[in-house]
Amino acid sequence: MLTIGKDQLARFREPPRRAFEIEMVAHLAAFSPPLFKTLGEAQMLVVVQQGMQAAERHGFDLRGPVRMYLELMLLFGSRFDTDPQYPWFHELLTTATDDPQMQRAGRIHDRVTEYRRQVAGPDDDFTFAALRRILQFAEQPLEYPPAQIVGELARQFAAVYPEKAAYIGEQALTSLIAEGVEAARGLKSPSARGEALMSVLMFAFGHGCADDPLYPWIANTIRDGLAPEPARWPVRLEKKAVTWLKHVLGDLPRRS
Structure with a gap:
């Protein structure tokens, strides 16, 4: 299930970045067990590190939005922000960038929820x-x-x-x-x-x-x-x- 997170006001620099990376590896292992099984812990850490950098480029450094960004990578591919299949990602990530992170993340979450309802289907x-x-x-x-x-x-x-x-x-x-x-x-x-x-x-x-x-x-x-x-x-x-x-x-x- 796509999440933003209750600890939305905590930045991933606190606790230290490395601890957050390890936490996200475990989270993504639970989020997609089949994909984690094929990748392994070391490669999933690479995914997390690259995903955190991409999230920062889009102005996300709160724990909840960053976690959501990583989940989106697993759902849509690591380059989902430029994928022609999903032009609405590019629009949502590049417009109203001065809005609060949680507000921006909420708009993305709502759109993804609707997409998954229509495209992924129940379960x-x-x-x-x-x-x-x-x-x-x-x-x-x-x-x-x-x-x-x-x-x-x-x-x-x-x-x-x-x-x-x-x-x-x-x-x-x-x-x-x-x-x-x-x-x-x-x-x-x-x-x-x-x-x-x-x-x-x-x-x-x-x-x-x-x-x-x-x-x-x-x-x-x-x-x-x-x-x-x-x-x-x-x-x-x-x-x-x-x-x-x-x-x-x-x-x-x-x-x-």
């Missing part, structure tokens, strides 16, 4: 179902003519996660896919399959997933697959993504 049922459909989608042949890939992927994503596609809208969805296609081409993807894969990962894990500390396996697999021939990274990343999804889904309660 995250929509999300769990979508993750399973994404796994099925990733195991299918994904070859599209270059001129049609954005439109075809938008159609597929709407089928995989209709609640999310309807909420974020066609423009945001196509912007995200176009970013994924461009990122894959920048990595010299040899086919549309690599472009589709990168777009799927961004849709599932956020547009910054290729260097997100929450998903180090993505960056590591791309790096290792670029040598000695760039054509290898999509194949390796696809296998790794399927394995990762199966592992995480295996730790989730089964839902219809």
Whole structure:
């Protein structure tokens, strides 16, 4: 459950920053046990440290808003503040910045609560179902003519996660896919399959997933697959993504 925190007036510098970091690692472990299981304590500490820095850049240094910011990273990806899927985050984080932190955090909390009601569903049922459909989608042949890939992927994503596609809208969805296609081409993807894969990962894990500390396996697999021939990274990343999804889904309660 997304929280702001009752200790809203305490700044995370008091108690010392290190103690707060350790506290947040434990909090995020309870907030998302499957993700913590895949990351481990040391990597989650990296996530916390980078997230605290990002929160500070947006003017948050109270314990409650910072904790909320860290939770948002786990829900939407570490780069949620610039993700084309969620333009309202950018708006809420960059407007009325002179308002009190708790007031700003409250507006974000309200918007996220409404988003999760419509997109995640009760007990995250929509999300769990979508993750399973994404796994099925990733195991299918994904070859599209270059001129049609954005439109075809938008159609597929709407089928995989209709609640999310309807909420974020066609423009945001196509912007995200176009970013994924461009990122894959920048990595010299040899086919549309690599472009589709990168777009799927961004849709599932956020547009910054290729260097997100929450998903180090993505960056590591791309790096290792670029040598000695760039054509290898999509194949390796696809296998790794399927394995990762199966592992995480295996730790989730089964839902219809």
